[in-house]
Amino acid sequence: MAVLHLFTTLCYIFFSSSAALVPPASSTIQPNKCRSYCGNITIDYPFALQHGCGHPGFRDLLFCINDVLMFHITSGSYRVLEIDYAYQSLTLHDPHMSTCDTMVLGQQGNGFALDDWRSPYFNPTPDNVFMLIGCSAKSPLFQGFPGKHLPCRNVSGMGCEEYYGCPAWSLAGRKRAGTVYGSGPPECCAVGFESIKVINLTRLDCEGYSSAYSLAPLRISGPGEWAYGIRVKYSAQSNDGFCRACEATGGTCGYGSDGVRQLCMCGSMNSTSNCDSAVKSSSIRSWSATESLAGFFLFTSIWMTINQN
Numbered sequence: 001m002a003v004l005h006l007f008t009t010l011c012y013i014f015f016s017s018s019a020a021l022v023p024p025a026s027s028t029i030q031p032n033k034c035r036s037y038c039g040n041i042t043i044d045y046p047f048a049l050q051h052g053c054g055h056p057g058f059r060d061l062l063f064c065i066n067d068v069l070m071f072h073i074t075s076g077s078y079r080v081l082e083i084d085y086a087y088q089s090l091t092l093h094d095p096h097m098s099t100c101d102t103m104v105l106g107q108q109g110n111g112f113a114l115d116d117w118r119s120p121y122f123n124p125t126p127d128n129v130f131m132l133i134g135c136s137a138k139s140p141l142f143q144g145f146p147g148k149h150l151p152c153r154n155v156s157g158m159g160c161e162e163y164y165g166c167p168a169w170s171l172a173g174r175k176r177a178g179t180v181y182g183s184g185p186p187e188c189c190a191v192g193f194e195s196i197k198v199i200n201l202t203r204l205d206c207e208g209y210s211s212a213y214s215l216a217p218l219r220i221s222g223p224g225e226w227a228y229g230i231r232v233k234y235s236a237q238s239n240d241g242f243c244r245a246c247e248a249t250g251g252t253c254g255y256g257s258d259g260v261r262q263l264c265m266c267g268s269m270n271s272t273s274n275c276d277s278a279v280k281s282s283s284i285r286s287w288s289a290t291e292s293l294a295g296f297f298l299f300t301s302i303w304m305t306i307n308q309n
Contacts (some may be wrong), residue, residue: 033265034252038064041083045243045253046236055236055243056255056262057121073118075200076110081229089125091213092230098133098210099228100166105134105207111199112211112230124193125231127214129155131163131190132199134207141196141204142185151196152189156214160188162223163210242273249275 034053036043047062048054062080063070069080071092078092096108112130114122124130135141141151153159163169193199201209212223213231220226236243243253246264251274254265266275 034254036064038062038069039067041069041080043069043083044085046234047083048254052257052263053252053254055121055253056260057118057236058234059255059259073113073122074115075113078110078230088235089231089233092232094211094230097228097230098131098168098208100163100223100226101168103133103168103172103208105172107201107207109201109209111201111209112193112232113198113200120237121234123233125213125233126192126194127156127216128193128231129158129190129212130193130199131160131188131210131212132201132204132206133188133209135185135189136205137185139185139205141189141191141206150185150189151191152186153191155190155192156216158212158214158223158226159190160186163188163190166223245274246271251275 034045034048034050036049038049043049043062043064045053046055046058048058049062049064051059061071061073063072071078071080071090076094078094081091081093083090094110096104096110098104098109112124132141154161196204199209201207210228211230212226212228215227242262242264246253249264249266251264251266251271254263254270255261256263256270261272264271264274269275271277
């Protein structure tokens with residue numbers, strides 16, 4: 001009777017364990033635990049608010065404070081006005097940036113500068129103009145002046161000649177410079193980001209700056225109607241393919257604890273490729289465990305048979 005009881009118990013353990021270890025037939029769509037919202041802005045790949053979500057090059061970048069989305073980089077913090085996922089761009093606002101109505105001096109503005117490891121992922125758009133105000137004659141902008149050609153130029157039809165007509169310019173008591181600079185550099189120098197790579201007011205020895213971007217194909221009559229802010233193009237580079245494959249199999253894109261390696265999060269499992277491979281790997285491990293139990297059960301059955309005889 002004791003042997004029969006042991007046999008019954010082992011059968012129960014075997015079939016219970018086998019049922020628990022049977023792998024799912026296919027991967028299922030998991031809820032995207034990384035998608036979130038801040039105010040009226042959707043936060044989705046490659047961006048994220050949660051650690052481990054999104055693209056590793058975009059980590060520790062966005063913060064939601066009282067329903068206001070902030071973008072934080074080396075040069076400072078900016079309010080995010082919009083994220084355009086279709087055109088892969090975001091629009092930033094620096095509260096210490098001059099506009100047509102207000103001029104902020106004293107090197108208070110953030111400008112725009114990135115850590116080297118982030119620079120492959122972000123770049124102000126080519127139609128974004130930076131107008132540097134009150135730069136000294138010793139500024140790197142004017143090295144070699146007047147013999148050397150200045151980097152100052154219009155960008156997408158926007159520049160200092162138009163900006164001189166803004167109310168803020170006259171209210172601040174700045175002099176209006178013409179096209180001929182005379183003995184010194186201009187009071188305002190408009191540049192594209194690509195020409196100098198970093199907008200750092202201290203390094204450039206400038207008092208302030210303004211930034212505007214094109215609203216083409218809309219026709220803008222003057223600087224009073226310009227869109228002031230910094231429009232930044234972002235790119236996840238070649239890793240977009242990884243994320244598409246991950247999402248196509250029901251996963252959510254993220255990264256590992258090292259902050260570098262990309263992961264496809266598949267519910268309770270993670271994969272370095274996609275959720276189908278994660279399920280397959282889990283199936284192999286599950287059936288391996290089942291086979292081990294079956295082997296143990298067979299050995300026990302043989303042992304009991306021998307002992308009964």
